Amino acid sequence: MPNPPKAYKDLDFLNSTAARTIRILCEYEEPKARFEAEGVENTIVMFGSARIRSEQEAAQTLDDAKAALAAGTGSADAVDTAEKRLRLSRYYEQSVELSRRLTEWSEGRDGPDYHICSGGGPGIMEAANRGASQVPGAKSVGLGISLPFEAGVNEFTPEALAFEFHYFFMRKLWFLYLAKAVIICPGGFGTLDEFFETLTLIQTGKISRPLPLVLFGQSYWSRVLNLEAMADEGTISPGDTELFLMTDSVEEAYEYVVSRLEAVERGEDV
Secondary structure, three states: OOOOOOHHHOHHHHOOHHHHHHHHHHHHHHHHHHHHHHOOOOEEEEEOOOOOOOHHHHHHHHHHHHHHHHOOOOOHHHHHHHHHHHHHHHHHHHHHHHHHHHHHHHHOOOOOOOEEEEOOOOOHHHHHHHHHHOOOOOOOEEEEEOEOOEOOOOOOOOHHHEEEEOOHHHHHHHHHHOEEEEEEOOOOHHHHHHHHHHHHHHHOOOOOOOOOEEEEOHHHHHHHOOHHHHHHHOOOOHHHHHOOEEEOOHHHHHHHHHHHHHHHHOOOOO
């Protein structure tokens, strides 16, 4: 009789309901080992929509949609969607620039390294990794998630730091566990989920370290969010609206994050 399989080699068991806690631990320990091997201790996290494309891609999509409409094979809705994507594409380009500048700052000085960390997918996530990749020798992180509409980690994430998570909550743990700053770019439900979870952890003191938080894209977020109404109604404290910076400026976002990180390194209160 052949030897029975060892439990840790039994794929049927490892993929069963009974082994869920083991899979959860794997999504903690395996990334931890890779971060340690790659020397990643501090990250600057960038969240944002997977649907926002580069200006070049968005412009081409709009041209194709208009051509299809003229040929009778497209729709006005497709043109309208493409026009919205083109308007949003400025956030892709700005995210590339902001990521590149923050990476250049980190790489060009003595002191702790800060690695750009994204969700690993397309859109703003791709822009974040793309900006970091433009700095010679720099590494960035892509924390991907298994979703039917996201096929793998974007090409600008180095293989050693490209991850694919199954559990959203483990992915979000790694977003914030090493984060020293967080930048929230325009996005949808997922981006709002990540923003509000981060904000809640700061508000309740579960994140007790200084964590600069930027809402990038003031013209977008001022339409989507009305936190002042919550303060007026008393469901949050007036000071809670001061837990983050909202801006449309790459320069202002860059200076805010860098100045806060450098102040923390000097041991100053921020």
